[in-house]
Amino acid sequence: MQYTEIMVRYGELSTKGHNKKSFIDRLGDNVRHALHQFDQVKVHAQQDRLHVELNGANYDDVMARLKDVFGIQNFSPSIKVEKDFAAVAKAAEEMVAEQVNHPVTFKIETKRADHKFPIDTFEMNDRLGGDLLSKFPDKLTVDVHHPDLTIRVEVRLNGIYLSSETIKGAGGLPVGTAGKGMMMLSGGIDSPVAAYLGMKRGVSMEMVHFFSPPYTSPQALAKAKQLTEKLAKYCGSIKFIQVPFTEIQETVKEKVPEGYLMTIQRRMMLRLATALMEKRHGLAIFNGESLGQVASQTMESMLAIEDVTNYPVLRPVLSYDKTEIIKIAEDIDTYDLSILPYEDCCTVFTPPSPKTKPSVKKARLYEKHLDIGGLIQRSLDGVKVTNIHPGEDFLNQNEDVFAELL
Numbered sequence: 001m002q003y004t005e006i007m008v009r010y011g012e013l014s015t016k017g018h019n020k021k022s023f024i025d026r027l028g029d030n031v032r033h034a035l036h037q038f039d040q041v042k043v044h045a046q047q048d049r050l051h052v053e054l055n056g057a058n059y060d061d062v063m064a065r066l067k068d069v070f071g072i073q074n075f076s077p078s079i080k081v082e083k084d085f086a087a088v089a090k091a092a093e094e095m096v097a098e099q100v101n102h103p104v105t106f107k108i109e110t111k112r113a114d115h116k117f118p119i120d121t122f123e124m125n126d127r128l129g130g131d132l133l134s135k136f137p138d139k140l141t142v143d144v145h146h147p148d149l150t151i152r153v154e155v156r157l158n159g160i161y162l163s164s165e166t167i168k169g170a171g172g173l174p175v176g177t178a179g180k181g182m183m184m185l186s187g188g189i190d191s192p193v194a195a196y197l198g199m200k201r202g203v204s205m206e207m208v209h210f211f212s213p214p215y216t217s218p219q220a221l222a223k224a225k226q227l228t229e230k231l232a233k234y235c236g237s238i239k240f241i242q243v244p245f246t247e248i249q250e251t252v253k254e255k256v257p258e259g260y261l262m263t264i265q266r267r268m269m270l271r272l273a274t275a276l277m278e279k280r281h282g283l284a285i286f287n288g289e290s291l292g293q294v295a296s297q298t299m300e301s302m303l304a305i306e307d308v309t310n311y312p313v314l315r316p317v318l319s320y321d322k323t324e325i326i327k328i329a330e331d332i333d334t335y336d337l338s339i340l341p342y343e344d345c346c347t348v349f350t351p352p353s354p355k356t357k358p359s360v361k362k363a364r365l366y367e368k369h370l371d372i373g374g375l376i377q378r379s380l381d382g383v384k385v386t387n388i389h390p391g392e393d394f395l396n397q398n399e400d401v402f403a404e405l406l
Contacts, residue, residue: 001094003059003077006066007154007163008050011073011171024050027071027174033236034065063167068233070200071177072169076152078161083117088124088160089131092151095164096136105143106132112155124153171200175235178202179283181314182241182273185209185227187220187342190317191288192227192334193325197316198286199234206280207231207238208273210245220342225386226394230334233390243272244382248375255369262354263363264370266305271376274309276383284312290325291318300357307360 008031010024028045031052035041040055041062050072054062059077066075079095081087096106110124119127128151133140154161183195185207195205209224225240232238248268256264273285289297306313317325329335 001079001098004054004080005078005161006052006054006059006062006075007078007161008052008066008075009073011071012173023174023177026177030071030174030236031066031069034069035062038062066169068170070170070172070234071174073171074166074169076163076166078163080159080161083160085119085127088153088162089128091162092128092132093135095151095162096132096140099164100136100139100149103139104148106140106149106151107142107144107147108151108153110153110155114155114157117155128153173202175199175202176204180204180206180281181284181286182277182282183207184269184273184285184287185224186288187223187227187338188288189329189335189338190290190325192231192338193328194286194288194316195231196234196328196332198314199231204235205238205286206241208241208243208276210243210269212246212249215246217342222394223337223340223342225388227334227337228388229390229392229394230332230337232388237387237389240386240388241276242384244379248379251370251375256366259353259355260358260363260366263301263304263358264366267308267363268375270305271308272379274311275376275380277311284314285309286314286316288317289315290320298356304358304360304363307363
């Protein structure tokens with residue numbers, strides 16, 4: 001049937017007290033952003049519900065976009081009819097005829113916002129339920145506690161809306177309500193999952209990707225952009241910040257003992273991420289580290305690396321094991337990209353035996369041989385920022401780069 005509206009229900013937003021309006025406004029903006037290609041669609045974010053007027057847009061396509069918007073608990077496609085019982089009964093009969101092909105239990109659930117409408121809640125439930133039982137005696141029986149089918153009737157000032165499906169949303173909080181974070185995005189499995197989990201808690205992410213040509217390939221850079229594209233659907237668009245890292249890696253390899261290469265490189269990455277965060281008004285740095293997953297991801301290593309910043313470094317997948325991380329990566333469609341065999345700068349110049357319990361004191365000592373200020377500034381001077389939207393096809397934009405993938 002041709003639905004006229006999608007009614008969106010909030011999740012955690014209902015508990016936000018005095019901040020609720022700002023959260024709802026942000027969700028409204030995010031939904032408009034997600035649906036920007038549907039010119040005829042209108043979004044109305046109200047105190048108790050968000051209403052998406054379809055105005056002829058394909059409701060399946062619109063619902064596919066809504067499923068990825070954080071802050072939505074669930075939603076229902078609805079049809080608007082005149083404020084007349086006969087119109088309500090006809091629409092409800094069409095819903096049942098379309099959806100029910102075997103015996104089920106059902107109930108009617110009415111909400112009357114227009115208290116001047118002559119049929120009250122209980123009478124609507126009784127009359128509409130009786131009408132449907134008479135029309136479908138072999139398919140419908142009443143169960144008001146655990147029905148297979150619930151037909152919802154909302155009597156509003158501008159008409160009556162009926163719905164019978166409830167589709168699960170992405171949950172979480174609207175992206176942007178928790179401030180901005182700088183995500184240290186590699187080309188691996190973990191960091192895209194960490195970005196997704198941070199966004200689910202309302203963080204607006206900007207992706208910081210370090211690349212080291214010629215040691216890292218154009219394919220590796222394009223892969224990181226494609227991973228960002230996969231995540232952009234949850235918020236509309238994401239800033240991708242590519243940071244040149246070649247000179248730093250070459251200098252560290254030349255002047256730092258082998259066992260501390262990884263520690264010093266990551267200290268330099270964190271300095272760069274901190275500088276970018278300050279410039280771009282972020283509040284925290286995010287990464288994809290999982291405690292103990294690899295030898296370098298120990299608490300001693302984290303302590304030695306975080307020594308270079310006073311800002312919070314957040315690790316959404318800290319306590320996840322690899323199997324759990326892979327499951328989320330598969331669910332959000334980043335896994336197949338992440339396992340493409342293109343090295344990022346975290347894997348080049350990797351020593352065979354990195355220190356698993358590096359000393360902060362030694363890390364500081366070895367860095368005295370480096371022109372840290374000059375290295376950081378030259379890297380920042382080469383930063384490039386691009387805005388990545390969902391649906392951008394980097395495979396076709398970079399045919400030569402991705403020729404090996406086809």
